[in-house]
Amino acid sequence: MGYLRAPHEAKPTALGLWTKATDVEGRCPLVPELIAAAIYPGEAATEQVILHVLMLEESGFLIRYEHEGSEVLALRRPLKADTRGATSEIPPPPSRGVPRNSAAMGGEGARERAAARVRAEQAEREGEWAAWRERAERAAPPRRPLLLDAPPIGCVDHPNGRRENCGPCGTARRQHDKWLAQQRYTDQLVEWGSQSDEPGEEW
Secondary structure, eight states: OHHHHSOGGGHHHHHHIIIIISOTTSEEEOOHHHHHHHHSTTSOOHHHHHHHHHHHHHHTSEEEEEETTEEEEEESSOOOOOOTTOOOSSOOOOSSOOOTTOTTTTHHHHHHHHHHHHHHHHHHHHHHHHHHHHHHHSOOOOOOOGGGTSOOSSOSSOTTOOSSOOHHHHHHHHHHHHHHHHHHHHHHHHHHHHHOSOTTOOO
């Protein structure tokens, strides 16, 4: 579909052509000033519309052609609507459109500007993807071992534990094991939450 392939910056104009500037069959005179006034009222958007129309033509969203000596455009996939017998006063496009350097669209210079802008957008997106890949491939720092932060396994008199029976050592060891279990469970919950398909789900 031409809309999906269109540059992002031209999509507001594509939506305006769908909903405001064209007739029931998706056609309208190719007068950039009138199209700009319909889609962007109160703004000086004629040059912007010229560039966007060229981009949308390149993406396959619309076609330009001539009718009775004037240039018109037709959307390749106009919105489906209940026209109740209404028809367009502009005939459907012929098999071939108008020359690529038509006067209404500013000649070949406008097309070159549009092509240059598309190339600049593509280069910007490629740079963003390259930066993202670099961040993704960058090695993560090692995790701090839990044992370094765990409470001692023995009492005050036996901080490293002892083999002989010692009540305080047993209590300390149970606290030590409980702390490790809680930390491991917390880490598992964090990892599960980061991979969950439903980030809003309550734990």
